[in-house]
Amino acid sequence: MGAMNKKAMYKLSYGLFVLSTKLGDKDNGCITNTAIQVTSEPNQIAFAVNKANLTHDMLLESKVFNISILSEDASFDIFKRFGFQSGREVDKYEGYALDKDYAVAENGITYTLEGTNSYISGTVEQTVDLGSHTLFICKVTAMDVLSETPSATYEYYQNNIKPKPQDIAVGEKVGTIEKGEEGGTTVWRCLICGYEWVGEELPDDFICPLCKHPKSDFEKIVK
16 A cells, blocks of 8 residues: 555645525525536536535435635635534524625525625536535536636635634633643644644544534644
């Protein structure tokens, strides 16, 4: 077996998107970073969605969606709204203003206006079970450009949108970092949202307070 330096995976380039759908009277959406165009004739895109997301289950049934392409104007609030809470527990559109923060496309599905440079509407043509995720292969039915602001990459999000961790003292929580009781310089970073916890050993039952992912989605870093 060859070398297995996991940091090579971080060198892949990713965009950031809000995937939205509707089932019955409920609108919902989630953050994804996997949307790509896979064919031009016919015009098709694909994206993977975690099976734990309510949007995943809704899309399997509705088969209709919009992908909002987030730009460098996107604020951290849009990631908190669509990425750090579950539609099973909250209405992600509560406090979100129609025609200001979001709009409704001709397919009846919402798309974001806030921090978005374009959106793509589509219908699900095929699905592939990938274990923790489902791959959706989809036909593009409509699309439009909203601004010329460059698209936000995952690297741009990490460097410019996500709040920066701050220096901390033992037992204190400041910003997105929490100091473990043992102190030390070992940092556990969430691979999903970037939350950092400082301490020698992350508890096995630890759940990220921002995106609710488990210990298995954290990487250990020694600073």
